[in-house]
Amino acid sequence: MIDIGANLLNRQFRSDRAEVLDRAWAAGLTHLIVTATNPEEAAAASALCVAGDNLSCTAGVHPHHAGEVHEAGGDWLGEIRALAASERVCAIGEAGLDFHRKFSPHEAQRAVFAAQAELAAELRLPLFVHDRDSQGGVYDILIGLADDLTGVVIHCFTGSERDLFRYLDVGFLIGVTGWVCDRRRGETLRQLVPQIPLDRLLIETDAPFLLPHGSASPSAHRRRNEPCLLPFIAKFIAQLRGLPTAEIAARTTANAQRLFRLP
Numbered sequence: 001m002i003d004i005g006a007n008l009l010n011r012q013f014r015s016d017r018a019e020v021l022d023r024a025w026a027a028g029l030t031h032l033i034v035t036a037t038n039p040e041e042a043a044a045a046s047a048l049c050v051a052g053d054n055l056s057c058t059a060g061v062h063p064h065h066a067g068e069v070h071e072a073g074g075d076w077l078g079e080i081r082a083l084a085a086s087e088r089v090c091a092i093g094e095a096g097l098d099f100h101r102k103f104s105p106h107e108a109q110r111a112v113f114a115a116q117a118e119l120a121a122e123l124r125l126p127l128f129v130h131d132r133d134s135q136g137g138v139y140d141i142l143i144g145l146a147d148d149l150t151g152v153v154i155h156c157f158t159g160s161e162r163d164l165f166r167y168l169d170v171g172f173l174i175g176v177t178g179w180v181c182d183r184r185r186g187e188t189l190r191q192l193v194p195q196i197p198l199d200r201l202l203i204e205t206d207a208p209f210l211l212p213h214g215s216a217s218p219s220a221h222r223r224r225n226e227p228c229l230l231p232f233i234a235k236f237i238a239q240l241r242g243l244p245t246a247e248i249a250a251r252t253t254a255n256a257q258r259l260f261r262l263p
């Protein structure tokens with residue numbers, strides 16, 4: 001199984017990252033993509049990945065950081081472009097729009113996201129997308145580039161049925177996290193997950209966030225999510241779809257290998 005989104009550079013993993021990775025491999029994960037949310041983190045993620053055979057990372061600016069890079073006025077896009085030359089960087093991102101938590105002005109978010117989408121198309125790299133309550137804003141930016149992008153995953157999908165089918169219609173893949181296990185917030189997603197074609201489905205933990213409801217964190221950090229809980233999410237999805245967990249694991253692994261060109 002491949003966790004396509006783990007925020008291993010998050011400070012919550014600072015003291016025990018090696019143990020977290022050991023637990024992930026012991027749980028049956030074969031590869032893990034470290035999510036980067038700004039240029040400094042992408043540089044650190046790329047360095048971390050060189051130290052481990054089964055690690056890749058993204059390089060990009062999360063919408064929460066769009067305001068600061070936009071206002072700073074430096075060559076943040078040039079930094080991302082340089083980092084993307086590393087063979088351990090397998091995607092541009094995470095990038096997108098987040099109108100739920102307003103950490104960045106909407107206009108800065110749109111500008112920073114559009115620039116990264118264009119960079120992904122130019123570099124022929126997949127785009128790792130964050131869309132939270134963008135009300136079609138992410139779609140509107142990507143639709144103009146859909147023919148030029150080599151691959152897109154809408155990570156941690158939490159949208160509506162209309163959002164889902166618009167993304168599927170243009171060939172994007174859908175990342176599902178432990179959000180699907182949440183009794184209240186996950187209800188819409190639970191109805192939509194069986195409608196995602198098996199060749200478009202990816203699984204991810206988004207650790208340390210989104211500890212799956214009903215699972216137990218394996219360390220003393222009791223509310224922290226970890227990549228080793230990915231099989232819990234796979235099993236949950238398998239039950240929703242009435243399929244063996246092994247089939248969900250095999251299909252999502254193949255999808256991740258294809259999209260991100262992983263070994």
Ligand SMILES: [Zn+2]
Pocket residue numbers: 094129130131155156
């Ligand atoms: Zn995200």
